[in-house]
Amino acid sequence: xxxxxxxxxxxxxxxxxxxxxxxxxxxxxxxxxxxxxxxxxxxxxxxxxxxxxxxxxxxxxxxxxxxxxxxxxxxxxxxxxxxxxxxxxxxxxxxxxxxxxxxxxxxxxxxxxxxxxxxxxxxxxxxxxxxxxxxxxxxxxxxxxxxxxxxxxxxxxxxxxxxxxxxxxxxxxxxxxxxxxxxxxxxxxxxxxxxxxxxxxxxxxxxxxxxxxxxxxxxxxxxxxxxxxxxxxxxxxxxxxxxxxxxxxxxxxxxxxxxxxxxxxxxxxxxxxxxxxxxxxxxx
Amino acid sequence: xxxxxxxxxxxxxxxxxxxxxxxxxxxxxxxxxxxxxxxxxxxxxxxxxxxxxxxxxxxxxxxxxxxxxxxxxxxxxxxxxxxxxxxxxxxxxxxxxxxxxxxxxxxxxxxxxxxxxxxxxxxxxxxxxxxxxxxxxxxxxxxxxxxxxxxxxxxxxxxxxxxxxxxxxxxxxxxxxxxxxxxxxxxxxxxxxxxxxxxxxxxxxxxxxxxxxxxxxxxxxxxxxxxxxxxxxxxxxxxxx
Numbered sequence: 421x422x423x424x425x426x427x428x429x430x431x432x433x434x435x436x437x438x439x440x441x442x443x444x445x446x447x448x449x450x451x452x453x454x455x456x457x458x459x460x461x462x463x464x465x466x467x468x469x470x471x472x473x474x475x476x477x478x479x480x481x482x483x484x485x486x487x488x489x490x491x492x493x494x495x496x497x498x499x500x501x502x503x504x505x506x507x508x509x510x511x512x513x514x515x516x517x518x519x520x521x522x523x524x525x526x527x528x529x530x531x532x533x534x535x536x537x538x539x540x541x542x543x544x545x546x547x548x549x550x551x552x553x554x555x556x557x558x559x560x561x562x563x564x565x566x567x568x569x570x571x572x573x574x575x576x577x578x579x580x581x582x583x584x585x586x587x588x589x590x591x592x593x594x595x596x597x598x599x600x601x602x603x604x605x606x607x608x609x610x611x612x613x614x615x616x617x618x619x620x621x622x623x624x625x626x627x628x629x630x631x632x633x634x635x636x637x638x639x640x641x642x643x644x645x646x647x648x649x650x651x652x653x654x655x656x657x658x659x660x661x662x663x664x665x666x667x668x669x670x671x672x673x674x675x676x677x678x679x680x681x682x683x684x685x686x687x688x689x690x691x692x693x694x695x696x697x698x699x700x701x702x703x704x
Numbered sequence: 705x706x707x708x709x710x711x712x713x714x715x716x717x718x719x720x721x722x723x724x725x726x727x728x729x730x731x732x733x734x735x736x737x738x739x740x741x742x743x744x745x746x747x748x749x750x751x752x753x754x755x756x757x758x759x760x761x762x763x764x765x766x767x768x769x770x771x772x773x774x775x776x777x778x779x780x781x782x783x784x785x786x787x788x789x790x791x792x793x794x795x796x797x798x799x800x801x802x803x804x805x806x807x808x809x810x811x812x813x814x815x816x817x818x819x820x821x822x823x824x825x826x827x828x829x830x831x832x833x834x835x836x837x838x839x840x841x842x843x844x845x846x847x848x849x850x851x852x853x854x855x856x857x858x859x860x861x862x863x864x865x866x867x868x869x870x871x872x873x874x875x876x877x878x879x880x881x882x883x884x885x886x887x888x889x890x891x892x893x894x895x896x897x898x899x900x901x902x903x904x905x906x907x908x909x910x911x912x913x914x915x916x917x918x919x920x921x922x923x924x925x926x927x928x929x930x931x932x933x934x935x936x937x938x939x940x941x942x943x944x945x
Contacts, residue, residue: 573798656790657794657796661796668810
C-alpha cells in the first residue's frame with residue numbers, strides 16, 4: 421500500500437481526500453456526473469432501495485448496482501480480499517451484529533417451516549427478512565462507496581451545502597475526517613515506538629481478561645497523551661485557520677451545476693427509483 | 705530610514721493564561737523591507753513574540769504597531785502571515801491549490817483572481833507542479849513550501865517564519881534559503897539554524913528571557929563568542945576562526 425514520502429505512515433487509501441489516489445482516475449461517466457445532481461440521483465435510488473420489500477426486486481436492484489459500478493470504471497479490487505479484510509476489520513462490531521442478525525433471523529422469525537433438524541427450524545419469513553436486510557444493506561453500501569469513490573470530498577461537501585446542510589456541520593465533518601486520520605497515524609506511531617522499547621500487547625479488547633488489565637496502564641497513558649496532543653494540534657490548526665481569515669467565507673465554495681447530461685442522469689435515476697417503488701407496491 | 709516602521713513594539717509584556725510572563729518589557733523596531741533574524745535559546749519567547757505580533761496572543765501590556773497602525777488582537781489581519789513551525793498545522797485542504805486558495809477566498813477575491821494568485825504563489829515557491837496533490841502526501845520540504853505559498857498568496861506585508869528549516873533535508877533547506885534570499889517582503893525569522901540567519905537576514909536580534917539583549921548585523925552579533933555563550937548559543941561554524 422502506498423505511503424507518503426514524509427513517512428507519516430498513513431496508507432493513502434485511508435486518508436480523506438479526493439477519491440482513491442492509488443487508483444487510476446478514469447474520466448468515467450460516473451466521475452463526470454456533477455456532484456449535486458449525482459447526490460440527488462443516488463439519494464433517490466438509495467431511498468427506493470431502502471424501501472423495497474419484495475424479494476423479487478432484489479436481483480433487479482443488484483443488476484442496477486452492478487451496472488452503475490461498471491459505468492464508474494472503478495476496479496473490482498475495491499472489493500477484493502485485501503480491501504475486504506481491511507474494511508471488515510474496521511466494521512468488525514457492526515458487521516458482526518448484521519451477520520449475527522442474518523444468521524439468527526431464518527431460525528427465529530416466522531411460522532412457515534422450510535426444514536427442521538431437531539429443535540433447529542428454518543422458517544421462510546425469517547429467511548426472507550434476512551435476505552431483504554442483507555441484500556438492501558449491501559446495495560446501499562455499494563452505492564455509498566460509488567458516491568464517495570467517484571466524487572472529490574470537497575465537491576461532495578459543496579453539493580451537500582447546496583442541499584441546505586449547515587456550513588458548520590460540513591466543516592466539522594471535513595476537519596473530523598481529516599484529523600481522525602492524523603490521530604490514527606499518531607496512535608500507530610506511538611504503538612510502534614512502544615514496541616521498539618519492548619512493549620507487546622498481551623490482551624485484546626475482544627478478549628478482556630488479566631492480560632488486558634496488564635496492558636491498561638499503557639493504553640490509558642497513550643490515549644491520554646493522544647488526546648492532549650490532539651487538543652494542542654487542534655489549537656494550532658485553528659490559529660492557522662484564523663490567521664488566513666477562517667469564517668469570512670464558506671470553506672466549500674459552491675458553483676451552479678449546469679451540465680444537462682448530469683441532470684438528465686439524475687432524472688433517469690429518479691424515474692428508476694419511482695418505478696422501483698411502484699413495482700414494489702404492485703408486488704405487495 | 706522609512707518614517708513608518710513595519711513593526712514597532714514597546715514595553716511588550718505577554719503571557720499564556722495561568723503562566724508567568726514570557727515576554728518581559730520587549731522593545732523592537734523592524735523597518736519595511738528588513739529581513740530580521742530572531743535567535744535565542746529554547747523558551748526565550750521567539751514563538752510567543754510571533755503569536756503576539758500576528759494578534760493571536762493578546763499582550764498583557766505594551767504597544768504593538770504594524771505599519772503605523774496599532775495591532776488589534778483577535779482581529780483578522782491579512783497584512784501579517786505566520787508560517788508555523790510544523791507545516792501540518794497549516795495544511796488541511798484536500799489539494800495544494802485549494803489550500804493556497806483558502807486565505808484568498810476569505811479575502812473575498814473573485815475566483816479568476818484567486819486562480820491567478822494561487823498559480824503565482826505556487827510558481828514563486830517552486831511548487832506549481834504539486835497543485836493537484838493532496839498536501840498530506842507531500843514530503844516535509846514540499847509541505848513547507850506549500851505552507852509558505854498559502855501565506856504569500858494573501859500578499860502579506862510582513863511574514864513571520866517560525867523555525868522554517870526544522871526537519872528539512874539539505875536540498876529542501878537550500879531551496880528555502882534561495883527563496884528567502886530573493887524575497888522582497890519584510891520578514892522576521894526565528895531559528896536555531898544560525899547559518900540560515902547568516903545567509904538570509906540583514907539584521908538579527910538576540911532574545912532571551914523575554915527581552916532583547918543585542919541587535920546588529922548577523923556576522924557581527926553572532927561572532928561574539930562571549931555574548932552567544934552567555935545566552936546558551938554558539939558561534940556558527942562559518943564564523944569561527
